[in-house]
Amino acid sequence: MNIPRSVTLLCAALPLLSGCVSVASAAKRSPSAAAPVFEQWRETRHRGNDDLLTAGLGLDALRSTTAPAFANPAQPNAEEARRRAIWSSWRGIADLTPGGGFGEVYGNLHAAPGREFSAYARIPGARQPHRVLLQVPDNFDPQRRCLVATASSGSRGIYGAISVAGSWSLARGCAVVYTDKGAGSDYYDLDAKAGFQADGTPASQGALAFVPTDAEASHGVAFKHAHSGDNPEADWGRHLVQAVQFGLQALDRAYPQSAPFTPANTRTLGAGVSNGGGAVLRAAEIEGDWFDAMVAGEPNVSVAGAPPLYDFVTQSALLMPCALLAIDDLPQPPMQAQAAPAWTQRCSILKSAGLVQGEDTAAQAQSARQQLADAGLSEAALRAGTFSTGFDLWRAIAATYASAYGRYGAGEHPCAYSYSAAAADGKPGRATAEVRASWWSEASGIPPGSGVVLVDGNAAQSADDPLRGLNCLRALASGDDAGAKRVRAGIADAAAKAPRRGLPIVVIHGIDDGLVPISMTSDRYVPLARAAGAQIAYWRVANGQHFDSLLAFPDYRKRYVPLLPYMFAALDQVWDHLEDPARALPQDALIQPTPRAEAPLQRAQLSIPAVSGR
Template sequence: MLPLLSGGTAIATAATPGHTDEGPVFEQWRETQHRGSDELLTAGLGIEALRSTSAPAFARPAQPTADEARRRAIWSSWRGIADLTPGGGFGDVYGNLQAAPGREFSAYARVPGARQPHRVLVQVPDSFDPAHACLVAAASSGSRGIYGAIPVAGSWGLAHGCAVAYTDKGAGSDYYDLDARAGFQADGTPATQGALAFVPGEATTPHGIAFKHAHSGDNPEADWGRHLLQALQFGLQALDRAYPRSAPFTAANTRTLGVGVSNGGGAVLRAAEIDGDWFDAMVAGEPNVSVAGAPPLFDFVTQAALLMPCALLALDDLPQPPLQAQLAPASAQRCTTLKSAGQVQGDDTAAQARSARQQLADAGLGEDALRAGAFSTGLDLWRAIAATYASAYGRYGAGEHPCAYGFSATGADGRPGPAPAGLRSTWWSEGSGIPPGSGVVLVDGNAARSAEDPLYGLNCLRALGTGDSADARRVRAGIAEAAARAPRRGLPIVVIHGLHDGLVPIGMTSDRYVPLARKAGAQIAYWRVDHAQHFDSLLAFPDYRKRYVPLLPYMFAAMDQVWAHLEDPAHALPQDALVQPTPRAEAPLLRGQLSIPGIPATPGR
């Protein structure tokens, strides 16, 4: 048993990093107890506090405690991923919010050849039964921090008495302030010295913000599968420590399930490629996955950053927010600029918008996905995503971006500048892993050129995927490393994707991956869900819940059905389905509206 420090935390550090013949070595082990008013699933917040737009407070804003940082991180992850609105159904129609007392184990892991570690964390509920051991492994959605899969994997796994292992898959919210030379410790508290979770290599700039996804010097996406496998391996080691009398826990004596959404879903499919019977089954929702031989998602992202503001003018009845009336003048100007550059055709704004829309349609983007993409367009997410991924694919450090993009905190006037300590202290808890957000913005270093060519930065990003410069070849090499391969035979997999997904379009991802997997003999079920887009959290807006249904109910249903089969093969595995649900509008969601595959339709709930 490790000696307990103050606050119920135990820490041990592995003697050396790297790998052994028995598997990876995990560094800086920590164990914390979470019971009573501070449990595993919601940190004791409960549904009402999770719904609150006010973050859990820090007693000292510039120096939160580890418990405060953790509580706010869990609050932020729930709000960013799930629809928690009254009547939305979470915790009632689907999902679980029941308090789960237990322990957490956390550490750093490193895949072979990586410069930077990734975080791994395991939640072991008190309801865990060593005689019927089960472990759910999940990678964070998007580029979120270590709790970025808790509304999915934690909600389901803890309710089933399983341990839940997480990884931030080499991204996460361990931002580093280059001006203050400050980052975050293992417990999520800010610091300027000690064993920080992320310290960038030599930066060519002393100013701004570095973050792991963009500036680690690694290409995290290429290793997503190994990140998830290491989380599972860490989970088994954590169970050995939690229940030494029942050790060793192995993949042979522990039921294992891989699960994730968005980038986390991509990590699940990449882990499915790995030889060995580590996982018993996989469930991937709206996976960000590209296959060799087809245009990568980076190609679509850079095209969307250029064309979508103009293309959306060719559609009516766009979801609100963003407020399209306010964006229309800038969108019309984008059409004009694209026309001047010869990138769209047409003599007026309407014709130019149709030209932009047609180019996106030719790339594989359907009208429903284009309409849902209005949200990402309004927030300028396409450019931020393209800048971040280009940096990661090319393994560029801070200040080295080939298109001169960087990231900075904002001052009180909203302009880039040094970060106040009170702002910096929130990043680990609230950062999404890809700014903008939490007081960090994308900075375009092309100001002088952009005055003459407003599209210079966007065209530079696009050329990294389509051109033949040294930087383009470098970025494309990183993209090729991240392409998915077929999963191992015999592994049950369920892929779930919304037909209206405007961020990770189904036609460019799952529709390409599933045939690849099947050609290789994969045991795969494919649920395509009408009226589902990428962000369940957007259903907090009335116009979105009139149009869309949440995707997470289908994740939970697939996990239930796969689990039932693993426990008793007499229960059939999920089968292919085209799901036709009904959005709830302003009425409470009823289970029957979801038309969940494999469940007979019944009136009411």
């Protein structure tokens, strides 16, 4: 799932680090899959005022609400585009506020000089390439070779997991390889016929990262997650395995005297959060000893036979604005006083459509709330869903995923949604060169945001049928027409299977998660994995919601705790076990932390589970 960049704070698997080569060799055999061919290879060096982890920005600049500048706003160079992308990626995922604890209580922000290797990769049969990128710190030791593989959260660009996997792995001298898993911020301006090159700079020709099919016949803005025609979620696991393959090839280039780097002689971990966590679990089901262990945080994962998350998202898009009126003490933002009139109107519209019952707003809100509860959503998750409701994220997510599941191209959306640059008045228009130049660095991978708006093609009928677009999206989950069958086929392709036996896995999920509810994802996946004999630990975190970045808001940090500390702790514990099997793997835990409110976060408040042998 994802949070558009328009809301400024919106919102890996770690291939096991090597303890030593001989240990990794004894534990694994080399998978036999054919090595893919990677194109548009680039190698860049990042030292001094331009390191791997923060691009030289450091904590103060990462906290700044002002993006790093482009000397020429319409045509940034590669270094400027990268620096702003790293700034945006940190701010979208981590809580960097003073007293929040990042870099002090948990996590690492120390400069990491080193090299980057990047390329385009392609899943067999895919129409479009995707990005892969390896960061190798200068203190990487080929004699203790280790690699962490991660996938971007949400639909973010290639640096989308840097605050998770980059922070943890680079501090240990491990290489980290990223994949945008077929989504990312390579938007394409269909009117200007312009996209982005391998180095993140805008261009209208050359080897662009994404050019939609039939681009000449379309208008507006296209982006890879919705318009590639590839249903990337169905291949998330293969994307992560392919990232490992790229990482190993890049390490061969970086250290030719120590080649070959293989899964048998390189300790490899998979780690990621949200959609990146889903990619971790999908990779865990692929045959072959690609990974030594996996850590998945708040994974977006659907299990065959259970309602998919798309079902919940479309139901929430319809009902949650009304249902929230039946809940007291909602977190802010959004400001409930400002949202209440629109939510009250939604209740009335739902009543007229026969979708809720009740003669007054209170009864209608209770009806909507009960339907969401019957679907499996807890009151805590409903309360945490206030943010997504207030900023219309449910509709944005549903429109994108419907297009992806159905493998539609630009201009083909089954419910008449499209995307356009925003004019000065906020209405659809043409993008300026300056706005277009910022997309690769700042866009979240799902509009609206970064100067791109979601256009509802049903608006002409809105007076007579104000729910036409949302009902259409909802019907794709249950209808019988060709479009619904096409979308449901894509949803089925994305369902998770059980992981392979013997692979250590840790799943971490906030009990209050309102975007990827625990009851609809991890609570279903873990029993599936255990029934298949998986070696899995499950950490459920009370007072944990989906977006650490929202803890920048005072009302959120009074209620919730960050989840990244648990990712780092689980990785530490898995690493320790791989280094010394006498140290136990993580075990199941129901974690009861205490939010920090306005005081600086203390480690004791997190109640991080301990393991035996430590």
